[in-house]
Amino acid sequence: MPDFLKNPLLHNQMLPVDIVLHPSWWFQHEGIIFDEDFYYHPQKRVESEQKMERVLYDRWGQYGFGQDHNKDIPQLGAVHLAAGFLISEMLGCRVEYQENAAPQVLEAQIETPVIRPETAFSSPAFKRFETLADTLKTRYGYVKGDVNWSGILNIALDLRGQQVFMDLFDQPDRMRQFFSDIALVIERFVNGIISETGSSSISVNRNVRNIPAPIYLHSECSHTMISVKNYEQFLLPYDLAWSQKYRPYGIHYCGADPHRYAEAFAAIPHLDFLDVGWGGDIQLLRQHLPYTFFNIRLSPVEILHQSSNEIRATIRKLVNASGNPWLTGVCCINMDHQVSDEKITAIFETVEELRQQYAETS
Numbered sequence: 001m002p003d004f005l006k007n008p009l010l011h012n013q014m015l016p017v018d019i020v021l022h023p024s025w026w027f028q029h030e031g032i033i034f035d036e037d038f039y040y041h042p043q044k045r046v047e048s049e050q051k052m053e054r055v056l057y058d059r060w061g062q063y064g065f066g067q068d069h070n071k072d073i074p075q076l077g078a079v080h081l082a083a084g085f086l087i088s089e090m091l092g093c094r095v096e097y098q099e100n101a102a103p104q105v106l107e108a109q110i111e112t113p114v115i116r117p118e119t120a121f122s123s124p125a126f127k128r129f130e131t132l133a134d135t136l137k138t139r140y141g142y143v144k145g146d147v148n149w150s151g152i153l154n155i156a157l158d159l160r161g162q163q164v165f166m167d168l169f170d171q172p173d174r175m176r177q178f179f180s181d182i183a184l185v186i187e188r189f190v191n192g193i194i195s196e197t198g199s200s201s202i203s204v205n206r207n208v209r210n211i212p213a214p215i216y217l218h219s220e221c222s223h224t225m226i227s228v229k230n231y232e233q234f235l236l237p238y239d240l241a242w243s244q245k246y247r248p249y250g251i252h253y254c255g256a257d258p259h260r261y262a263e264a265f266a267a268i269p270h271l272d273f274l275d276v277g278w279g280g281d282i283q284l285l286r287q288h289l290p291y292t293f294f295n296i297r298l299s300p301v302e303i304l305h306q307s308s309n310e311i312r313a314t315i316r317k318l319v320n321a322s323g324n325p326w327l328t329g330v331c332c333i334n335m336d337h338q339v340s341d342e343k344i345t346a347i348f349e350t351v352e353e354l355r356q357q358y359a360e361t362s
Helices: 023-030 036-040 042-063 086-090 117-122 124-140 152-160 163-170 172-197 206-210 221-225 228-245 258-266 282-288 308-322 341-360
Strands: 017-021 094-098 101-106 216-219 249-253 273-276 293-298 328-335
Touching (some): 023 042, 023 101, 036 094, 036 124, 042 124, 042 341, 086 094, 086 117, 086 124, 086 152, 086 172, 117 124, 117 172, 152 172, 152 228, 172 228, 216 228, 258 273, 273 282, 282 293, 282 308, 308 328
Parallel strands (some): 017 328, 216 249, 249 273, 273 293
Antiparallel strands (some): 094 101
8 A cells, every 4th residue: 555644643443434314304214303302301311312323233243333322321412413503592592403414503793793602601591401411421320422513613603694695794703702702611621621521523424433532623615605804803713822732633525615714724733634525626735735635525416416437436536536535524414204224224334444455456
């Protein structure tokens, strides 16, 4: 095998792969209901996660999935879903729960971009989460997992709505303080979870579980809505600071244009992990980020219309574009109830074939 670069902090296997099934899949095929009890009732929290593990084991256990299907594990958050809502709720947003979808955050529409960080931790939402954590820890002696903590701009939009984009121009100094206060809440919340479980971001992207060193993964879903200049002025400072403070450090970018930020991301001293949204120019990103692990995200929508052979070809093309199997992973997030087992199996089979091919060239 060619002498590929590795990130010594990650300790990952070659080409880690994972999937996340949309709540509609779990509801339609397994009858799991995503009400408040799914997230906050201690017994249901454990039972639901174990059931999900068992389903994954029955279908794809041969690929290493569902290994905890016979264990009662007190997971703090929904580590089999992609759902970031709790910090927004702690800061005043209402959340609507649905039987077959992730919780829906309703904009708080606060009048000014101002929050008091300490109030988040006296909120009913946080107290409910704290009660869950205390109950699980009392019952089992420990807790595991983590809770999707979203990201600075994502949360700002939940609180202020589209007005955020005007605020960046009309009151930049106040926005800097607004973002700073949101960042304080995030750090306190995430560090509290890390101190209990050693993990922070499996619930942001499940492929993180396949990397032994826990990734600190900042969600930047909404950065597709701002300019690179806005990012550099207002939000890059947090990635710079956090990449120094919390390693391995990563950015979750699920939009179609992560390559637009290639040069800006290259300024981050330790960007260990990048979640690369479907449609991203992998080759361009690799030119600017030769040492970053690329978690390549397949499109859950495109997969519905692709044949298994087309899925295989897509994975091979993207992995080849990344250029380094030790700094590349594959995932598909939020596949809904229409996806077939055969197509999901094609993902796992293709990655396993690629691993073998790379190994044979060594």
